[in-house]
Amino acid sequence: MTPKDLDSNMPGPSAQESSQTAVVKLTESISRRGFVGGASAAALTLAFTSPTLAKLPVAAQAASSANFEPNAWISIAPGGQVKLIIHRSEMGQGVRVALPMMLADELGVDIEDVEIEQAVADTKYGNQNTDGSTSIRLNWEPLRKAGAAAREMLTQAAANRMGVPANECTVTSGVVEHGGSGKTVSYADVVADAAALDVPAEPTTLDRASYRYIGKPMPNWDVPDIVAGKADFGIDTRMDGMVFASIERSPTVAGKVKSFDATAAKAVRGVRSVHQLEPNTAFFRMFGGVAVVADSTWAAMKGRKALTIDWDNGGASENSAAHRTQLDGLVEGEGKAFRSEGDFAAAKASAAKVMTAKYHAPYLVHAPMEPLVATAIVTADKAEIWAPTQDPKTAKDRLVQLLGLKPEQVTVNVTLLGGGFGRKSKPDFIFETALIAKELPGTPVKLTWTREDEIRHGYYRSQNAQKIEAALDADNNVTGWRHHTAFTSLVSTFAPAMNEPSGTEVDMGMTNMPYRFPAVQLEKSAIKSDLRIGWLRSVCNTFHAHSINCFVDELAEAAKMDPVAYRLKMLGEPRVVEFGSRDKPHGQDIGRLRHVIEKCAEISKWGKADLPDGVGHGFASHFSFLTYVAMAMKASVEDGKARVHHVDCVMDCGTFVNPDTVRAQIEGAVVFGLSYALYGSITAKDGAVVESNFHNYPVLRIDEMPTVNVHLVENTKPPAGVGEPGVPPVAPALANALYAVTGKRLRDLPLEGQLA
Amino acid sequence: MAITFQVNGVERTLDIDDDTPLLWALRDELELTGTKFGCGMNRCGSCTVHVDGTARRSCVLPISRVADKSVTTIEGLSTDGDHPLQIAWQEISVPQCGYCQAGQIMKAAELLSSTPEPTDDDIDTAMRPNICRCGTYQRVRKAIHVAAAEMSKAPGQADGTAAGEV
Ligand code: FES
Ligand code: FES
Numbered sequence: 011m012t013p014k015d016l017d018s019n020m021p022g023p024s025a026q027e028s029s030q031t032a033v034v035k036l037t038e039s040i041s042r043r044g045f046v047g048g049a050s051a052a053a054l055t056l057a058f059t060s061p062t063l064a065k066l067p068v069a070a071q072a073a074s075s076a077n078f079e080p081n082a083w084i085s086i087a088p089g090g091q092v093k094l095i096i097h098r099s100e101m102g103q104g105v106r107v108a109l110p111m112m113l114a115d116e117l118g119v120d121i122e123d124v125e126i127e128q129a130v131a132d133t134k135y136g137n138q139n140t141d142g143s144t145s146i147r148l149n150w151e152p153l154r155k156a157g158a159a160a161r162e163m164l165t166q167a168a169a170n171r172m173g174v175p176a177n178e179c180t181v182t183s184g185v186v187e188h189g190g191s192g193k194t195v196s197y198a199d200v201v202a203d204a205a206a207l208d209v210p211a212e213p214t215t216l217d218r219a220s221y222r223y224i225g226k227p228m229p230n231w232d233v234p235d236i237v238a239g240k241a242d243f244g245i246d247t248r249m250d251g252m253v254f255a256s257i258e259r260s261p262t263v264a265g266k267v268k269s270f271d272a273t274a275a276k277a278v279r280g281v282r283s284v285h286q287l288e289p290n291t292a293f294f295r296m297f298g299g300v301a302v303v304a305d306s307t308w309a310a311m312k313g314r315k316a317l318t319i320d321w322d323n324g325g326a327s328e329n330s331a332a333h334r335t336q337l338d339g340l341v342e343g344e345g346k347a348f349r350s351e352g353d354f355a356a357a358k359a360s361a362a363k364v365m366t367a368k369y370h371a372p373y374l375v376h377a378p379m380e381p382l383v384a385t386a387i388v389t390a391d392k393a394e395i396w397a398p399t400q401d402p403k404t405a406k407d408r409l410v411q412l413l414g415l416k417p418e419q420v421t422v423n424v425t426l427l428g429g430g431f432g433r434k435s436k437p438d439f440i441f442e443t444a445l446i447a448k449e450l451p452g453t454p455v456k457l458t459w460t461r462e463d464e465i466r467h468g469y470y471r472s473q474n475a476q477k478i479e480a481a482l483d484a485d486n487n488v489t490g491w492r493h494h495t496a497f498t499s500l501v502s503t504f505a506p507a508m509n510e511p512s513g514t515e516v517d518m519g520m521t522n523m524p525y526r527f528p529a530v531q532l533e534k535s536a537i538k539s540d541l542r543i544g545w546l547r548s549v550c551n552t553f554h555a556h557s558i559n560c561f562v563d564e565l566a567e568a569a570k571m572d573p574v575a576y577r578l579k580m581l582g583e584p585r586v587v588e589f590g591s592r593d594k595p596h597g598q599d600i601g602r603l604r605h606v607i608e609k610c611a612e613i614s615k616w617g618k619a620d621l622p623d624g625v626g627h628g629f630a631s632h633f634s635f636l637t638y639v640a641m642a643m644k645a646s647v648e649d650g651k652a653r654v655h656h657v658d659c660v661m662d663c664g665t666f667v668n669p670d671t672v673r674a675q676i677e678g679a680v681v682f683g684l685s686y687a688l689y690g691s692i693t694a695k696d697g698a699v700v701e702s703n704f705h706n707y708p709v710l711r712i713d714e715m716p717t718v719n720v721h722l723v724e725n726t727k728p729p730a731g732v733g734e735p736g737v738p739p740v741a742p743a744l745a746n747a748l749y750a751v752t753g754k755r756l757r758d759l760p761l762e763g764q765l766a
Numbered sequence: 767m768a769i770t771f772q773v774n775g776v777e778r779t780l781d782i783d784d785d786t787p788l789l790w791a792l793r794d795e796l797e798l799t800g801t802k803f804g805c806g807m808n809r810c811g812s813c814t815v816h817v818d819g820t821a822r823r824s825c826v827l828p829i830s831r832v833a834d835k836s837v838t839t840i841e842g843l844s845t846d847g848d849h850p851l852q853i854a855w856q857e858i859s860v861p862q863c864g865y866c867q868a869g870q871i872m873k874a875a876e877l878l879s880s881t882p883e884p885t886d887d888d889i890d891t892a893m894r895p896n897i898c899r900c901g902t903y904q905r906v907r908k909a910i911h912v913a914a915a916e917m918s919k920a921p922g923q924a925d926g927t928a929a930g931e932v
Pocket of ligand 2: 379428429861862863864866867897898899900901
């Protein structure tokens with residue numbers, strides 16, 4: 011129980027309840043589109059570069075606009091129609107609902123009455139990278155202040171109109187009411203007046219108790235379109251005169267086209283042209299290849315298959331078995347130390363016993379259900395892109411360089427994303443589309459990647475090896491902890507010379523290992539990779555949470571203690587610690603971590619559950635993206651395969667905006683985590699990726715889906731990440747559950763094939 | 767070669783290569799983009815449509831094979847997006863990104879037409895071909911049960927066929 015934690019007696023609704031309460035009917039007035047073509051060109055003037063500062067610079071009013079636009083997110087037309095701008099990308103995490111909930115609450119309008127519009131890439135929105143589980147936590151202050159500023163201005167204008175003091179007025183559903191007289195003025199009536207006022211520098215946000223939307227489940231308003239097949243994803247972009255492209259890329263990143271013969275490709279009905287693309291290391295290490303442009307997607311794909319290409323593989327040579335041997339060797343040696351407390355060597359020298367475990371995890375790829383796709387129109391002085399991108403701003407900035415245009419000549423529109431998981435913040439597919447479109451000036455070009463393209467030309471989660479050693483005294487108390495990790499840094503994609511895992515990568519789940527051991531020694535080593543490395547949902551937390559949670563389970567057993575009790579003992583008393591960059595800015599609150607562990611033990615009936623024969627209960631906990639998660643998993647082995655029956659999860663992500671999407675993210679995290687725990691493995695042969703589609707890169711299917719019970723901790727702490735923190739505890743909870751039934755410590759991922 | 771078939775109750779004739787998968791004919795030629803491309807090799811179910819009432823993976827179904835047949839896509843499952851499955855999907859907030867969901871719903875519609883009161887096992891068996899990378903499986907199961915219960919109350923719609931299907 012943590013002293014500062016307000017929640018313990020205020021559990022969130024059960025999973026059962028959430029589905030029921032989520033049925034909030036939205037009226038037809040909600041604009042569900044507001045995507046492509048809806049770019050509001052009207053001058054919006056407010057911008058901030060550091061959302062965390064939560065400062066609203068004073069905005070100069072847009073003289074040319076009749077709308078009231080006090081900042082980049084709010085536009086109210088003279089007739090009163092409210093439009094809210096969404097500057098982050100929607101990929102199923104509910105940002106198109108959550109951001110308007112925050113704005114509508116502070117603005118004091120009914121969310122049913124607002125229109126939403128997806129932002130194009132623009133500096134005025136600050137960071138638009140929908141990545142790192144940041145959309146709520148980085149926008150919580152600035153967006154509420156943006157809403158509050160508009161509310162204060164509209165209230166002032168209404169008060170002026172009524173001839174009353176603004177501080178005697180209240181706002182309900184866009185109507186300002188003067189308490190004393192009962193007089194009312196609607197926002198719609200004072201739009202122009204409000205626009206003439208100064209934007210308050212320090213608007214006051216509302217008391218939480220007055221929020222109507224924040225904290226309550228709200229359905230995603232794209233759902234009616236989604237279930238009717240009308241929602242437009244990137245792949246659905248359609249334009250008159252559009253042509254369709256498919257690219258045969260080099261099997262290796264460094265590879266180049268030596269020569270190619272397109273005679274057969276050009277003979278395919280519907281094929282229009284063929285274009286060679288050069289690899290470009292400066293632009294996210296984009297691949298070289300040959301693009302086929304045709305009248306339809308199918309003709310482009312067929313034409314592409316008919317190409318004959320002679321490749322220079324660029325000297326790539328990586329083979330996975332050898333790569334693994336090299337990684338294993340690295341962690342046996344000494345790495346570069348990055349956290350040291352006490353004297354591990356001395357602890358080991360005087361240990362009664364030393365326990366050692368080595369872990370291995372392969373490359374992983376994202377496999378969002380919508381493959382990579384983009385549409386572009388490029389002319390000599392203009393480029394416009396429509397893409398399911400997580401990071402339109404970076405795409406735009408780099409396109410400016412790639413195409414040699416000015417920022418105002420490049421527009422990047424964001425469509426709905428059919429999943430992202432980190433892959434769609436890499437703009438290589440957008441660059442490719444733009445380069446092809448540049449050769450066909452004025453013609454809309456849609457480039458569609460196949461699944462094989464996506465699996466083989468990814469930015470992979472690194473292959474990784476780790477070794478953990480613990481020195482124990484005669485009573486099995488740990489006197490020293492040494493942990494060595496080895497992998498290729500994702501920085502290598504941008505700086506090939508990068509020769510060590512970066513600080514921020516090891517800080518994800520390793521530096522901030524929370525257990526108190528008298529001596530701690532953490533080391534890292536690097537390995538070169540022929541593949542492109544990138545961030546994938548939860549990034550390095552995936553492998554670090556795995557090894558630590560599994561090894562702590564072993565230590566508990568050695569100490570003859572229950573794994574949950576052991577965790578709590580080794581965490582020690584509630585306090586706030588800070589180990590590395592990923593614990594900033596709030597620190598890691600051991601009290602909150604203890605709380606999710608205790609709560610999860612309680613709701614999962616840990617140690618008291620009536621487990622059927624052959625079913626094991628496994629536990630894991632992890633702090634990432636400033637969120638605390640504990641997970642208990644029931645699993646068994648059936649026909650040589652792991653079978654997961656039930657998952658209990660407790661998450662403390664601080665203040666949350668839409669509990670229904672938070673729950674959905676945890677349900678999805680369990681699926682994502684089990685997919686890689688059981689099956690995920692990308693391998694390389696001669697520097698090229700071997701796997702190609704869902705038959706050899708399987709993911710979890712519905713018949714393998716456990717029931718998932720989610721408990722959300724309610725408190726008023728600052729909002730923290732949601733999309734990623736549910737993932738890291740999944741694999742170790744499973745491995746620990748399987749140990750409980752098999753007695754085998756499986757330390758390699760994936761688990762598939764090791765249980766027979 | 768010209769191929770004539772019914773799509774959502776309307777007769778269409780396309781002059782395209784015989785081997786063109788139905789998926790791309792629907793998406794590129796007929797601009798029915800509700801049916802999605804996920805794998806192109808019969809592994810994910812994103813492209814599921816009904817052909818004469820049976821769920822088929824359109825990415826591997828050459829257009830020549832649907833000549834004179836009746837195809838129903840997500841756009842034609844109901845007149846107004848109000849098939850009991852589409853309503854249940856909204857009530858349960860099933861979709862995350864939504865990309866796989868047309869395929870999920872079309873597959874589930876086939877299940878309910880043959881098995882009006884499916885068990886979890888029935889659902890798992892029938893829905894196994896359909897991948898959801900976002901992980902909405904728990905809600906898919908629940909929504910199918912909700913729709914099944916709703917359809918058992920309204921026998922007229924219980925066959926799960928499309929409004930436009932003949
Ligand atoms: S796209 Fe047809 S089964 Fe995957
Ligand atoms: S909802 Fe995203 S793939 Fe199913």
